[in-house]
Amino acid sequence: MGVKQLGIVGQSVKRRDGIGHVTGQTQYVDDVFYTNMLWLKMVRSPISRGIIHGIDTSKAEAFPGVVAVITAQDVPNNWYTILCLIGVEPNDEPVLAHEEVMYIGEPICAIVAETEAIAAEAAALVKLDIEELPPVLDLEFAISPDAPAIKKWGNNTFMYDGYTHRKLRFGDFETAIQQADHIIEGTYSLSPIEHAPIETHCCVVKPEPDGRLTVHSNTQALYFTMDNTAIILQVPSQRLHMIGGTVGGGFGGKVDVITEPITCIAAMKTGRPVKWRWTREEEMRKSSTRAGVRMQYTDGVMNDGRIIARKVRSLEDSGAYHRHSPYGVQKHMANLPGPYTIPNVWVDAYCVYTNRQPSSAMRGFGVTEATFAVECQMERIARTLGIDSWEIRLINAYRNGQMRPVRKVVEDATLIETIQAAAELIGYDLPAHLKAMNSDDYAGNGGHHG
């Protein structure tokens, strides 16, 4: 089919929801109001780590206008392991804490009241008896033998197939590094990043006369949310009527199914519609973030710019619980070597638990941070060797037919062609030998072969 026959591809198509957005008529979850609607506020852990000895909700329950209090006992399946369906285990995060708290902000109990202000004022009256324990907050400390194990399986990392980290081994790094002309090291770190969508988390649930629940959610993943909510509520998923798809900014911050289960329980317990909307402070300090990470590179590089050996040790901060991080670190491990032909690769990627707010999905999580580190390291190599930035990448770029460290053969590679196109776009005239390179050409790859 020729390009001329396409009707939509290549056209600028206006957003279907654009007029609603610019006139303020688009309905977001916080715009949903039901008659007789109640408001929910969450009581959260004030400390990073501790043992719960008592939760006294009596003053809150007695507060005029409070209709219900939701505790761990009200949650049919009080486990919150959103990736359990792809084998992330064991269950480690309760929907509502009852034995211990693992991060500042961890949900403990919910107050449901006639107005938002009453719910907030009553929530402040809940008395928490929590024995404070020293938190684990530093990544290196967390994986050292001196650190207390904050996870019930006895250490502070996710266990991948029985190992404390994901291992990637390709070729023979330890021999190859001895043969390198230069050893170039670099450590690259990211702090956790908060998505900060302009719309905070919000969920409205209305119990229907036929026993179903109508769930308005600004989740990014409606089916995923339905499945996980059904597992927590222990109901068949057809009990849930999910309404969503309009999200005031997600960026990965609204995939953790963090509001729907509790709001559903509140609606079921009270028999009335319930709204739970997060304050900006909750969004900023208690919602999930991108993982903080520290990546250490040790490269063996030849005088001509070829990287012959690469070792990476990476610690990603999952925070207190799994969420999406075990999956993220898996992707991360695969991307740490970069899109380059390196015959000897050694990667150790750890998914580390600390007493911080859990990290989770955000914009290419696992991969984006690896890319940042890889390209900084490539630049460091270029400057150390006195080789041009474009050249160092084109020399090392992977070619078709080569075996990658993750045991996949490269096919349909376009890295070289894309770099060349970028140079042209910005008006940078690459020298002839770099212009001549292509993804099928091993000669320019300095003798690397797959």
Add this chain to the structure above:
Amino acid sequence: MNADLFIPRSLDEALGVVQSHGAGLLVMGGGTMMMAHLNEGVFFPKKVMSLARAGLSGVYRNGHTQIGATTNLTDVSQIADYPILAEAAYQIGGPAIRNMGTIGGNLYMPQPAGDLAVPLLVYDAHVELASPSASRTVSLEDFLAEPRSHRGVHELLVAIHLPSPSGHAVYLKQGRREANTPSVVAVGARVVMDGQGRVSNARIALGAAGPTAFRAKNAEAALVGQTLNTKSIAEAAQLATEESNPFTDALATAWYRRRMVGVFVKRALEQLAK
């Protein structure tokens, strides 16, 4: 939520409210700080007074200048004869916040907000306070040293008094963004030169470099009698750094703030030297 809201139409009426309800009373100027706390559920006051209609806005000139405590930041940003006060007000928030925030309220903001104290210290401001029984005027320095709160109020900030301006002044603010940011550091500097190009009077005020805004008096004293040159500027910047006692918060570390004091005092003095 049940609460008593008072919107007095005059200072006398406002003082009457303080007299009757002072103990549990929350006072709002423009409300930009207090409403934020109410919205977030930080506290739940039962008695609130807004000064928005109490007739405490306006700029009056009578030999010296008097700025009403509830004059909003937009109006303050247009007080052309006190240029660094106007500049500092313009660098707060965005247009909407400036339409609401007040100069008086700004003096109650905890660091690293409360930028206006910096130019006001440079301009030797005094603040006028009124209670049901008395009225007093104190230097801004003394006022900043007192504990002050919007809550459990027994007196109200009524006006800011400024002597006629003199000399050249510069204000520099470093934030985390180009606009709408609290300060990493804020520097206000003013010099008056004698006939021989030497400093006869200097003011260096710092914001977000201590528990309150303050004058770096050692740095000021070191400039008096000097010309503004590389050496005298470097010395003043160093002294200002030593006089600082900055804090760490989400915006910046104490270490970084201390470094920035030196950088921005130097820049401010270099601008004055031109």
Add this chain to the structure above:
Amino acid sequence: MESITVTFKLNGKTTAVAVEPLASLRTVLREHLHLHATKAGCGQGGCGSCTVLVNSEPVLSCLMLAALADGQEVTTLEGIGTPQHMHPLQAAFFDKFAAQCGYCSPGMIVAAKALLDKNPHPTRAEIAEALAGNLCRCTGYVAILDAIEDVVTQMQEA
């Protein structure tokens, strides 16, 4: 006191509403009067998504006591344009993809209108300064500035 009555002109129409004494103007607009264009992005005055005009000046409705709107003129986005009759700013935001998730759009458009009503020939820098109190997490702002500049050009040509 349990409630107060606030009487004001809202989008040109006199409106009286009984509210809790400490209710913000934003709460009254959204939850009593069910005008949802004005958004609740924070409650701290940081995001600007609650921007409305009071006596033609931009204010943050989340930080304004509804009681202080008594006797004033309030304009929300609903009073600026509708799907059937869009204001040029709204049409420009739509055409130039200046709205992605849409949550900042009402505040941006209200702030832009306040600017253009005062200064019909702003520079791009002046437009950016007028929007200094409005945050966007999706667009990176360029399309928003382009849309407003477009309207400035249209107004100049008219």
